[in-house]
Structures are given as C-alpha cells and as structure tokens.
Amino acid sequence: MLVDRKNLRMHLFWIIIFVVGTAASIFYYYHEYQQNERTPGGSGEVGIVLGVLGGAIILFEFMLWPRRFRKVRAWRIGKAQAWMRAHIWLGLLTIPLIWLHSDFNWGGQLSTILAWLYIIVIGSGVFGLVAQNVIPKNLLANVPAETIFSQIEYVSEELATDAEKLVLAVCGPAPDDSDFQPTEAVATSASAMRPGLVVQGFQRPVGNAFGRDLRFQLSADLAGTQINNPEALRNMFYTTIRPFLSEGAKSTSPLRYRDRSLELFRELRARLSEEAFPVVDAMESWCEHRRQFDRQARMHRMLHGWLAIHLPLSMALVILMFVHIFVALKYW
Amino acid sequence: MADEDAFLDEVALLWEEEGLFARDVDGQLVRMEKATESDYTMDITMKIDGQEITVKKARPSTDSQGNILFDQNGRTVPRLTTIYDAADELFVKQQGGTNPIPILCHQEHMHPAGVCRVCSVEVCRMKGDREVPGGKLLPACHHPVKPDMIVHTIDSPQEESSVRMRRAIKVLGELLASDHLHKEESNGVPNELEVLTDRMGCETKRFTPRERHDRGRDNSSQLISVDHNSCILCNRCIRACTEIKENKVIGRTGKGYTATIGFDLNNKMADSSCVSCGECMVSCPTDALTFRNPVISDWYKEELKDPANTEVTVEELKQHRLFKAISHKWLQWNVASVIRRTVKKGDVLCRLGEYGATAFILNKGSFGVWLQDPYAGQLIKTRKKRNFLQRLFGASPRIDNDALGRGKVPPGDPLFTMTPEDLIVGEMTCMSDQPRTGTIAAMEDGEIFEIRRNVLYVLQRNAVSREELDSVYRQRALFSHLKKISLFAELSKGEQDECVNYLKDRVDLIRVDPGQNIFRQGEAATDFYMVRLGHVKVHQSFLGQEQVLAYLRPDTHFGEIGLVSNFPELIEELQKQEVPEYLWRRRTASCTALDDVELVRVKGRDFFELTKKFPALKDRFIEHSRQILSTNKEKRKKVDVPIDEFLDQGLFNAQRLLVIDLEACTRCDECTRACADTHGGVTRLVRDGLRYDKFLVASACRSCTDPYCLVGCPVDSIHRDDSLEIIIENHCIGCGQCANNCPYGNINMHGMDPVMPTVESDDGKNKHVAVVQQKATTCDLCRNVVGEGEDVSCVYACPHNAAFRMTGPALFDTIKANAN
Numbered sequence A: 001m002l003v004d005r006k007n008l009r010m011h012l013f014w015i016i017i018f019v020v021g022t023a024a025s026i027f028y029y030y031h032e033y034q035q036n037e038r039t040p041g042g043s044g045e046v047g048i049v050l051g052v053l054g055g056a057i058i059l060f061e062f063m064l065w066p067r068r069f070r071k072v073r074a075w076r077i078g079k080a081q082a083w084m085r086a087h088i089w090l091g092l093l094t095i096p097l098i099w100l101h102s103d104f105n106w107g108g109q110l111s112t113i114l115a116w117l118y119i120i121v122i123g124s125g126v127f128g129l130v131a132q133n134v135i136p137k138n139l140l141a142n143v144p145a146e147t148i149f150s151q152i153e154y155v156s157e158e159l160a161t162d163a164e165k166l167v168l169a170v171c172g173p174a175p176d177d178s179d180f181q182p183t184e185a186v187a188t189s190a191s192a193m194r195p196g197l198v199v200q201g202f203q204r205p206v207g208n209a210f211g212r213d214l215r216f217q218l219s220a221d222l223a224g225t226q227i228n229n230p231e232a233l234r235n236m237f238y239t240t241i242r243p244f245l246s247e248g249a250k251s252t253s254p255l256r257y258r259d260r261s262l263e264l265f266r267e268l269r270a271r272l273s274e275e276a277f278p279v280v281d282a283m284e285s286w287c288e289h290r291r292q293f294d295r296q297a298r299m300h301r302m303l304h305g306w307l308a309i310h311l312p313l314s315m316a317l318v319i320l321m322f323v324h325i326f327v328a329l330k331y332w
Numbered sequence B: 001m002a003d004e005d006a007f008l009d010e011v012a013l014l015w016e017e018e019g020l021f022a023r024d025v026d027g028q029l030v031r032m033e034k035a036t037e038s039d040y041t042m043d044i045t046m047k048i049d050g051q052e053i054t055v056k057k058a059r060p061s062t063d064s065q066g067n068i069l070f071d072q073n074g075r076t077v078p079r080l081t082t083i084y085d086a087a088d089e090l091f092v093k094q095q096g097g098t099n100p101i102p103i104l105c106h107q108e109h110m111h112p113a114g115v116c117r118v119c120s121v122e123v124c125r126m127k128g129d130r131e132v133p134g135g136k137l138l139p140a141c142h143h144p145v146k147p148d149m150i151v152h153t154i155d156s157p158q159e160e161s162s163v164r165m166r167r168a169i170k171v172l173g174e175l176l177a178s179d180h181l182h183k184e185e186s187n188g189v190p191n192e193l194e195v196l197t198d199r200m201g202c203e204t205k206r207f208t209p210r211e212r213h214d215r216g217r218d219n220s221s222q223l224i225s226v227d228h229n230s231c232i233l234c235n236r237c238i239r240a241c242t243e244i245k246e247n248k249v250i251g252r253t254g255k256g257y258t259a260t261i262g263f264d265l266n267n268k269m270a271d272s273s274c275v276s277c278g279e280c281m282v283s284c285p286t287d288a289l290t291f292r293n294p295v296i297s298d299w300y301k302e303e304l305k306d307p308a309n310t311e312v313t314v315e316e317l318k319q320h321r322l323f324k325a326i327s328h329k330w331l332q333w334n335v336a337s338v339i340r341r342t343v344k345k346g347d348v349l350c351r352l353g354e355y356g357a358t359a360f361i362l363n364k365g366s367f368g369v370w371l372q373d374p375y376a377g378q379l380i381k382t383r384k385k386r387n388f389l390q391r392l393f394g395a396s397p398r399i400d401n402d403a404l405g406r407g408k409v410p411p412g413d414p415l416f417t418m419t420p421e422d423l424i425v426g427e428m429t430c431m432s433d434q435p436r437t438g439t440i441a442a443m444e445d446g447e448i449f450e451i452r453r454n455v456l457y458v459l460q461r462n463a464v465s466r467e468e469l470d471s472v473y474r475q476r477a478l479f480s481h482l483k484k485i486s487l488f489a490e491l492s493k494g495e496q497d498e499c500v501n502y503l504k505d506r507v508d509l510i511r512v513d514p515g516q517n518i519f520r521q522g523e524a525a526t527d528f529y530m531v532r533l534g535h536v537k538v539h540q541s542f543l544g545q546e547q548v549l550a551y552l553r554p555d556t557h558f559g560e561i562g563l564v565s566n567f568p569e570l571i572e573e574l575q576k577q578e579v580p581e582y583l584w585r586r587r588t589a590s591c592t593a594l595d596d597v598e599l600v601r602v603k604g605r606d607f608f609e610l611t612k613k614f615p616a617l618k619d620r621f622i623e624h625s626r627q628i629l630s631t632n633k634e635k636r637k638k639v640d641v642p643i644d645e646f647l648d649q650g651l652f653n654a655q656r657l658l659v660i661d662l663e664a665c666t667r668c669d670e671c672t673r674a675c676a677d678t679h680g681g682v683t684r685l686v687r688d689g690l691r692y693d694k695f696l697v698a699s700a701c702r703s704c705t706d707p708y709c710l711v712g713c714p715v716d717s718i719h720r721d722d723s724l725e726i727i728i729e730n731h732c733i734g735c736g737q738c739a740n741n742c743p744y745g746n747i748n749m750h751g752m753d754p755v756m757p758t759v760e761s762d763d764g765k766n767k768h769v770a771v772v773q774q775k776a777t778t779c780d781l782c783r784n785v786v787g788e789g790e791d792v793s794c795v796y797a798c799p800h801n802a803a804f805r806m807t808g809p810a811l812f813d814t815i816k817a818n819a820n
Helices: A005-036 A045-062 A080-102 A109-142 A149-171 A230-250 A258-271 A274-305 A307-330 B002-016 B037-041 B083-091 B159-180 B192-200 B236-244 B279-283 B298-304 B314-319 B328-333 B388-392 B427-432 B453-459 B463-484 B493-503 B560-564 B568-576 B604-613 B615-637 B643-648 B670-678 B737-741 B808-819
Strands: A197-199 B043-048 B051-056 B058-060 B078-080 B120-127 B130-133 B150-152 B224-227 B250-253 B260-263 B289-291 B309-311 B338-343 B348-350 B358-364 B367-370 B416-418 B439-442 B446-452 B507-512 B517-519 B527-533 B536-542 B545-552 B590-593 B597-603 B657-661 B695-697 B718-720 B726-728 B748-751 B758-760 B766-768 B774-777 B803-806
Touching: A005 A045, A005 A080, A045 A080, A045 A307, A080 A109, A109 A274, A109 A307, A149 A230, A149 A274, A230 A258, A230 A274, A258 A274, A274 A307, B037 B051, B037 B058, B037 B078, B043 B083, B051 B083, B083 B150, B120 B159, B150 B159, B159 B192, B236 B250, B236 B279, B279 B289, B279 B328, B289 B328, B298 B309, B298 B338, B314 B328, B358 B427, B358 B453, B427 B453, B427 B463, B446 B453, B453 B463, B463 B493, B463 B507, B463 B527, B463 B597, B493 B604, B527 B604, B545 B615, B545 B643, B560 B604, B560 B615, B568 B615, B597 B604, B604 B615, B643 B808, B657 B808, B695 B808, B726 B774, B803 B808
Parallel strands: B043 B150
Antiparallel strands: B043 B051, B058 B078, B120 B130, B120 B150, B224 B289, B250 B260, B309 B338, B338 B446, B348 B439, B358 B446, B367 B416, B367 B439, B507 B597, B517 B590, B527 B597, B536 B545, B536 B590, B657 B695, B657 B803, B718 B726, B748 B774, B758 B766
16 A cells, blocks of 8 residues: 555544554553653553553454455455555554563563564565555556466467467468477467458457557568568577567576567577568567566565465464463463 | 330330349349439439329438448448338338338348349339330339339229239238248237238138248257248348348358258357347248247336336237337337336436436326426435544445435426327437436326337337437437536526527537547638537647647537637737637637537527627637637647547546556455455456556446447347446346447456257257357446445455546546646
C-alpha cells in the first residue's frame, strides 16, 4: 500500500493513533519508572497493560490472514484497504508496546524466541511495505510489456510460436536434411500461413487501438520478404532466439543480456540484406519483451516473496504468544 | 409499322429476360442488373392490379434491420426496386396490410433467392389500346420495376389474369405440399407453406407424393429439431445464417432428391459450428426447422407471480396490428417476451432515469407522462449515515428503503397523457439503450402488453412497423430533448416554453454513424447542432497537424461559432485568437461522430431567428464561442493529456471502468479472486488490457453509455434492468452475439456442464452425443451482492487502494489533475 505524501490524508487517522499510542505508552512507562525509580518490568502493571495491548493488536493483525480465504474474501466486513491501513499502523504501534513490555530484556528462552520471531515478522512486514512503495513504480517505468505473472510462460510460448511462424514464412520450409525443422506447434498450426496476417500476437483489440504494442502485428507483406541468406536467420533463430523466447532467463542464451543481444542482432543484420531488417527488428523486439518478462518475474518475486516469511512466522508468533501467556500466568 | 412492333416486342422480351449485364445477388442464383446512384432519382410509373404507383428505380440496400448499408467509400449501395417492393409500397400502407403477391422463399429483410416462384406475377404491356400478357410469369421478388409496366397478381380485378396467376401458384403450392407438408406431424399451428396452400385453395391430394426418399431427421441440437423431409430448399435458413447472422454454418448438400441443407461439412447440427442463435429456425417457412422448447426467461416467471400479470397467447398477439407481420414461429418461440399487465390508476410503469429492457403497448386506459420527477434518483439521495467504525473500515452506505419514492406517482399534472391511439410508450429506452426520459403512470385502470427488446427488434424488420416506430421515436426524442436541454436553463420558465414551442417544428433529428463526419473544417457554417445521444470528436488541422481539441457529450451543443462569427461582439475575439478572416462564417474545426450519435439540428435561419427572439441565448452563444476560441488557442500551445488516445480506447463511452493504478497495484490479484469468489468461481474480469497514463483499464464490463453488446440478442437474455449493470439471464442460448459485439472483449463465453442429448444413430439405436454448451458472462457490478452505487467486490477486496470504478470522463479528469 502506498504511503506517500499524496496518500497521507488516507493514513492520517492511523498515523495519529500510532503517534498518540506510542507517546502514551512511553509516557506511561516513564511515569511508572519515575514513581518507583526502577524499570516497571514485564509482569508489573505497565508491563501487563502494554503486553495485553500489544498481544491484542497482534491478534487483530493476524485477522487479516483469514481474509485471503475464498469464503471470507466476499464478506462485507470492511474494505480490504481499510484493514490494511489498520494492519500497517497498528502493527508499527506494537513496536513500542512490545519493546516496553519486554523492559528491554530478552528474557528466558521462550521470550527470546518470541522476540526474534516478532522482529522477523515486523522486519518482513516493513520490507513488504517498502517493496510495495517502490517495486510497482519500477514495474510501471521499466516493464512496459508487463503481463499477468502467471501467464508469463504461456505468453512467452506464444511469442516463440509467432516468431517461428514469421521465420517459416520468410525463410520458407527448411530442407529435409536440415536440423532446423518447425516445431510441432507451428507445423500443425492452421494459421501458420494465414493470408493477411502472419503474426497476430496475444493482445486483443480494445476500441480502435490494438494491444499495447503494435509491433505484435506484422502484416503478410513482411512474410513475403525475400531474404538473401535464409540459413543465417534460421540458424540463429533455432539455436539462440527460440530457446530464449521459450525459456527466458532459465536458458543459457546470451540474449539474456541486452548488450550481448544488441551485438548478436547487429552481427545478424550484417549477414543479411536490408530487406530482412524489419524481420530482425521484430525478433529483437520480442527478445526485449522476453527480457522484460524475466525482469517482471524477478520483481514479482521480490514483491510477494516476503509473504513466505511473514505469514508462517506470524502464525508461529501467535501460537508462541499464547504459550508465553500461559507460561507467564502459570508462573506469575 | 410492323417492323416497329417487332422491335418493341424484342425490347419487351428483354425486359422479361435477364439483363445483358446482369449479376448474381450475393451468391444467390438470381441475377439482377446493377443499379447506379442515378437510378435513385429516376421515377418509374407502373400499374399493379389496375392501381397506378410511382416508385424510384432504385433504393439503397439495407441490412435486415432496415439500416442503410454503406460501401468502403461511405456511399450507399443502390439496388433496383422490385415488383414486390412496389406492391408493398402500394398495398401495405399500415400494420397488417396484405401484399397481394404471396411469398415463400422470400422475406422482406432478406435478399431474394427466387427459388420457389410463388411470387410470380403476370407482366403485360400495351399494344395499342390492348394489354398483351408477357410470354412467361415473372418472379416479383427480384424482378425490377420498369416504366409503364402493368402487373397482375392473384388479386387482379382482371379476372383472366387473376385466374391464370392463381392456377399457376396453386400448382406450385400443391407440388410443394404433396412432398413436404406433413399435416399429421405438425404441432397444430399452420406453417407458412400451409397458410399459402390454404390461401390458394390447394388440394394436396391432387398429386401423389413422390415415393418418399427419407432425407432423415437431426435431433442432436438442444434447441432446434431438423426434419429434412419437410424442407423445401427455399434457402431462407441459409440466408438467415449467412447474411443476417453472418455465421455461415448452413449450406446445401447432396443432389437431386437427396439434396438437403447441411451444417458445416454435413455434420449433425450439434457437432457443427452452429451457435444455436435460432435465426434459421424462425426463418423456415415449413416444419423443417422447429424449436424444441420456447424460451422462458426468469423475468417472465417473476412477472407472472404478480396476479395483475397474465400470459398472452400467440393468437392474441396476432390480433394486434403491430404483431401481424411477425412470423408465427418467432412469436411461439419468444412468447415469453410479452406479458399482459392489468394496471390500476396510479401504477407507475417506469421511472425517469432508470434503465429498462421493456416497452409498453397500450391496450386500454390512459397514461400520464412526467418529464420531471422528484422521486427519480432517490436511490442515490437516500443513503443511511454511517457510524464512525463503518466509515473507518470503508463500509458502503446502505440505501434507506423507507425513504425511497418507489411506486409513487410524481406530484402535479402530467405533461401529457397517452392513450391506446399512441400505440406504444417506453420504446425509447429499448431502442437507444439510454435511461428513461420520463416517468409514466396509469391515470385510470387499463391494460398493456409489456414487451422485451427482442420483440421491438423483430418489429423493426418490417418496413411499416419500422417507419411507425421510427416516427414515434423521433417525435418524442426531439420533444423530450428540447424540454430538458441545459442550453435554455438561463431563460425564464415562460421563455423556455416559448423557445421549445418555436423550435419543436423547426428541428430535425439526425443519426450519425461512428466515424462519420458531421462537418469539416473550412466548410460553410449552415446549421447549429445539439448532441442528444453519443459523443462527438472536435478536431482541428493546425500547421498540417491534426489535433483533437475536445469531445462532446450528450446535452452539449456545437456549430455556433461559424454562425455567430459575423456578430460584431465576436469579431474582436476572432482577431485576437488569430482566426483568419476567410474562416469567419466557416467551420473552425471538424466534428466527427465517435459512436452512434443522435443530433438535433437547427437550421441557420432558425438559429438567427432564435437569437433575435431571445437575446439571452445570443449572449450565451457569443460567450461560449469566445471561451472555446480562447481555450482552443491554449490547447494548441500545450498538450497535457493525450485526448486522442482516450478517444481511441473508447473510454469516453464508459460509465463504470475498472481502473487500476499501476503505481499502487502490487499485482496480488485479490481483485480477480474476489470477482471469482462472488461469481461461483468464474471471474468476470481479467487484470490486463490497455494502459492509459499510469492506469490499467482492466478487461471488465465498462457499462458503456452506448452498449453495443445489447444489440441483436435473439432471445433478449442480455439487457439492463432498472440500473446500470448489464445482466445476462439464464436463458442465454450461447450464440455469442453479445461477445462478438463488445468492442472491448469484455464478454466471455463460458462452457457449461455438458449435457448428453440422445440422438438416433444410423443403425437406429439411440446414442448419446455430447453437445458443447456455453453461456455468456460479463461483469454485473456484483448486483446480487451489493446495492446500487456500493463498492463492487473487485474494488472492495483491493488491499492497496489501487482498484477504482469510475467513468471514462472521471478518469480523464483524474489524469489531467495529476498532470497539472
């Protein structure tokens, strides 16, 4: 969730709660400290009050998790963003509460484990918040070809198939003894030689515009291009371009790097006549798309990876918190 | 003299024969001469059954709904007027009128095929004072009219001709009936072939039926049964499938006695690419294609729960003049599209501002119309206040049902009343897909037929009904627009009425197709326009570059700058804004329709008269022109938001876009999941689509102001009820028309649980055949979960304040505000 100047107003109530809560808890702690001339401790009045408050907030924080379940998601129990705002700022408010509750001590083994769990959960949450404020803007600026994360492999395969159709249309069928025969997807595709449009891309028309990137639409004129050295194009396509389009960063292709890609396509152009340049441009552009998809996948993992730590450890934290309460009450 | 007669005979023979430069009509067997645009102006005077008529030699080609077709250059496509057209014009002057020329393979909204020859007529010519019949009978459905033609039909007062015609057509009917009319298998309702044989007094037993070669049945479809033995191969189904619906599934197969219609490569109907739209079945004049069950919608079932509503039989409908032209079979299939409502004094039929999918045919009583209604829009005004916690957690404000004015008649007298003579009310919403322009309530006890959009749609296929509906629509549209337009807001009530009275007989309603130019920059300014429906793009060519200046929404006006530019008050401004003098009294920009636009046009002389009569209006026009001129100059200097992209993406048309702020969106897909969870596991949105600035316009229904998806649903399963959302009812037959119509790809066809119908296999045993069934789905703004105006699930579930529902113009304003 964005926490910036533009959205400050939206967060204002919770910021006030956070600031007032922090100030009140510090004042309460300091007041007790002044009166008794010693730190109040976790089991004193202040410690218990702050601990109960902190624990209650942690439980509330945990309530965000069931909202991810199918049935609960549709419940009308407040907008998810309102819950999220409360989650962020009340979560941050637990820092002074729990810290003061701990009386700046790690305590025994259980409390130490609990404290570390808490630190990791809060740390991962803060990381997530920072990631949510930075990465989406980065994606918007640097990955214009972004698609739905779960569709990356599918879309990439579509790209590879489209590219292969274009190569087949431009270079003609490979000789029988050639190592570079069309893949099954292209060989069985009815639209491989469809007149009018060789490559349509995966984006559909919206209004009068067609997709986000018109480079996906190549006319049949391009397919009719006569090139002087089809073997060079076919060779590069099947050995380097297609594996990269299909597998992306998982492949060992030099096309993973923009500089190397530029160089390779420059070399390819040098071996072909000028008429083939639009075809090479299209290939280069698709490779750039594939690189963007890989970048998107990396960013996506960063954007959501922290949840793999945050969620299970939150659960562990809540369980251990109850153990901590039980132990504290038993031995009080 | 004898030579001259011989010459004339030869010419006359040529009239009867196919022309030298004849050509096929859309691949059909008939051949017609090509018409030219000059034929539009050529008058042809002829006689049919002794009555004289003058028609134009050619008329523009139209589609099945009577819309004029244009070629790639935007010009109309002329077609020759046929004898049947002329007879229609002469004899069918009002609903239910009968054309004396019988037809079987032809239908008014189809191209002629000329395969049955039932429409044959006798064409005579004058030899001296004597009428000489032609050598052969000619098919009226595609034979063009010629000057001084004398046509005799079966109803001709000239007995000799009449008897000749009846005898000929009777034989045709008897031959067809002996092989293809199986009365014992019929459902009791006469089909068109039977009606023809009855009309001609055919004796079916006169010809022994040909030894029956069983051409088989096909019962594989869930919707339509095919009995090839009843098929007369009239090609109506083929034309319905190919020309009207453009599905191109049905063709002919086999030869001689085994010739039948076939689906795709002669597959079973269920195995073919047939989308089950039913167009072939309602077009079939025999029992060869029949429906299995009538379409019963949830609306019908719900309405019938009210004791004031009752069902209407096909026979009752056929008594009404509006329904006389609709085929019996269509009415039977869609009988649930009409209900009879008994209304009591004070019953509200429809409310101003609400959407609706029905129109009302007035049978008894009188009905008041209010164009102002304080209860309209009460839904928005009457929301309960939220407490602190509800506001904190973003709970949507609930509607206070007690405070709603539902069912209340607006105060005061109605603006006017309507009686059964006015035929129909509430049709404007169905025809234009716009909210109701008035509230209608019963002034006394009465009775109406409430009809759905598909009934209106099929009514428009008939020229007379179409003309009548169109004239009613134009008259009411102009009146309600003039009564409500904000242009006159500054005038006093008395002046407003005076203004409306002055204009009402002087304005025209003009329809403009998407992309069509209304006027071009530099043209002489002649008229003033008010936008009633749709959107208009204003663009200007400046230093060789085309720039979009603005787009105009309904209730705006344009074209006044060119008209008032000679007013001394504006000349100074024109000079200041560097408008060259040759452009004064001319258009300073071009205007193009962005979607289907309806304009109210005021001619130049009436406009000047108006400004003379109402000086306040003159001042307003001058001030408005001054503002536009100065804004245009600013816009030329600085381009802040790409308006052309906004228009290209069709965003101007959107009323509930799902917009995702890509700076805030973490791509968590909670919106998609929430949508799927709300709709039984099938998401109605795809988090992908075009981008506009930093926003992603997701693929979810936009609730367009001009929803193309609603056009042409054969069973009216897609429509708007009282509110904005598009609803697809359960009786969707899965034809995919709406999905094809949506220009934004926001309607998806989803496969349903496969049903296994039983069909008879070649060896006579029953076997199960899987039938692919699908239904259309689209975003319904979570109407079953939330009330109107509340946050829909996708927005509600977004944890990052990244998903919004807004109108296209609001999105534009947001981006503009961010840019500044």
